[in-house]
Amino acid sequence: MIKVLVPVKRVIDYNVKVRVKADQSGVDLANVKMSMNPFDEIGVEEAVRLREKGKASEVIAVSIGPAQVSETLRTALAMGADRGILVKTDATVEPLAVAKILKAICEAEKPGLVICGKQAIDDDSNQTGQMLAALLGWPQATFAHKLELAEEKAQVEREIDGGLQTVEISLPAVVTTDLRLNEPRYASLPNIMKAKKKPIDEKTPADFGVDVTPRLRVLKVSEPEKRKAGVKVKTVAELLDKLKNEAGVI
Amino acid sequence: MTSLVIAEHDNTTLKETTAKTVTAAIALGQPVHVLVAGQSCAGVAEAAAKLAGVEKVRVADDARYAKIVAETMETLILSLAEGYDALLAPATTNGKNVMPRIAAKLDVPQISEIIAVEGPDTFRRPIYAGNAIETLQAAPGKKVITVRTTTFKAAGEGGSAAIESVAAAPDPGLSKFVGEELSKSERPELTAARIVISGGRGMQSGENFHMLEKIADRLHAAVGASRAAVDAGFVPNDYQVGQTGKVVAPDLYIAVGISGAIQHLAGMKDSKVIAAINKDEEAPIFQIADYGLVADLFKAVPEMDEELAKLGY
Ligand SMILES: Cc1cc2nc3c(=O)[nH]c(=O)nc-3n(C[C@H](O)[C@H](O)[C@H](O)COP(=O)(O)OP(=O)(O)OC[C@H]3O[C@@H](n4cnc5c(N)ncnc54)[C@H](O)[C@@H]3O)c2cc1C
Helix, strand or coil, X not given: CEEXXXXXXXXXXXXXXXXXXXXXXXXXXXXXXXXXXXXXXXXXXHHHHHHHCCCEEEEEEEEEECCCHHHHHHHHHHHCCCEXXXXXXXXXXXXXXXXXXXXXXXXXXXXXXXXXXXXXXCCCCCCHHHHHHHHHCCCEEXXXXXXXXXXXXXXXXXXXXXXEEEEEEECCEXXXXXXXXXXXXXXXXXXXXXXXXXXXXXXXXXXXXXXXXXXXXXXXXXXCCCCCCCEEECCHHHHHHHHHHHCCCC | CEEEEECCECCCCECHHHHHXXXXXXXXXXXXXXXXXXXXXXXXXXXXXXXXXXXXXXEEECHHHCCCCHHHHHHHHHHHHHHEEEEEEECCHHHHHHHHHHHHHHXXXXXEEECEEEECCEEEEEEHHHCEEXXXXXXXXXXXXXXXHHHCCCCCECCCCEEEECCCCCCCCCEEEEEEEECCCCCCCCCCCCEXXXXXXXXXXXXXXXXXXXXXXXXXXXXXXXXXXXXXXXXXXXXXXXXXXXXXXXXXXXXXXXXXXXXXXXXXXXXXXXXXXXXXXXCHHHXXXXXXXXXXXXXXXXXXXXXXXXXXX
């Protein structure tokens, strides 16, 4: 049976209204609620279900970032992951460096499947899973809608621009999650308690020989152009009149 | 050096996203080539050759590219990469699928979903669902870029690029295409439509989306949806507009029964004109709508259909 590796990222909670710092150096992360990237939750859920169905032997959660990412790992453990690996760094780690660290972990742990979120909702890059697959020379199935695991291969239905596509990939492989793959569970209180006793192995990027120095220079982070509220119309007829005669769009 | 644009097509038509990506590539200030990988795709190559500003079209016409999987595309692009210092693709599900593999193999970061080219190595891209815009400078070396096509105009016609065939690259044999279930519609594509009408959870059922389809047919519009409407199974996944769905910027976007969560706004707030119909006057969608109608959609939408008919649409 295969092991499943699930990388999890700590990001600003999806409900938080993001604010750009006045000095344009980034967004304000002080005192805002942080959570596990929602797509990674879907990844953890999928991995735990595979183990529950007897298709995976172990679920290993990995998180890269400052000491607080241990909270994100504990969430994954409370959802059912068996153990965690924390790769500690205070640096901003770009997707390519994340992929390199994950590659080294894959070489050591030899999982049959890595399930990543399709994108992190902070930098919206949508890169890490694909980069990891390429670095390992593995196949990938991104934007997974449905995953079926067989001996040494998987069939994955993918959400694509035109609808759905099914691909067959050999294992080991990388799968990235889309929204409809599953609905992640909430961790129960007993499971949160149990998670506290599950092991977390602490590492640093240097342990894997990965240089995480950013390759892209962020010159500034600015506010997007703001739209302002327009007018309220009273009737459908008035709406159509405005669209036709004022805005000229119909 | 030169930039290479990876064409998006279905073996018969070249997608407009390619022409828009060409515009982004031209802004880098170097000659632009286009790669067409497909099977029996000569017509696509000819269309690409007509795009103004394209110097050369390279065609890999082979059975293994009839349906593209990331792994075969990777070996093909890498076989050509040496001659280019920028590789660009539209930020479609295809582009997003393939390009990070190329970046990783070239050991360079990918710059995702650029919305502006500020200089040969400086780009702007949205982060945090478009709530912040990052200006990035790439290090010297090859650049791998995906392009948010809603912010670039399509390159016009009038070019006459040379067409040259390139050899297929080895298929690593790691994956294979099994099948697809594509949404069929006579309506324009969501990302290319001039008018989009989208429904949310307020629509209550897939049946009720027919009301929107009727309006769409009158206005030659595409139909979209919020995540909630897709999750509830009212409409297929490819209708989803938003941070993690499709990004659209039509002349007119009509949001019906959609509250206006930031994740939804991320996909439509660059529309030229936004109209919203929602029964809750406090709904956040009204904060960005040019025209807001506080009404029950089950009354307003049928009425809109009648009024449009009266106006001769
Ligand atoms: C990781 C992640 C990614 C996401 N990505 C996306 C995305 O890409 N796109 C997206 O859309 N969302 C996305 N979401 C979801 C987003 O946060 C919202 O939950 C979603 O957009 C809400 O959809 P809605 O507006 O249809 O539903 P609701 O928020 O439930 O709003 C329904 C609206 O309909 C109105 N209404 C109800 N009945 C009527 C009626 N009879 N007449 C008139 N109005 C009526 C209500 O007043 C309400 O405003 C994402 C969320 C997460 C966590």
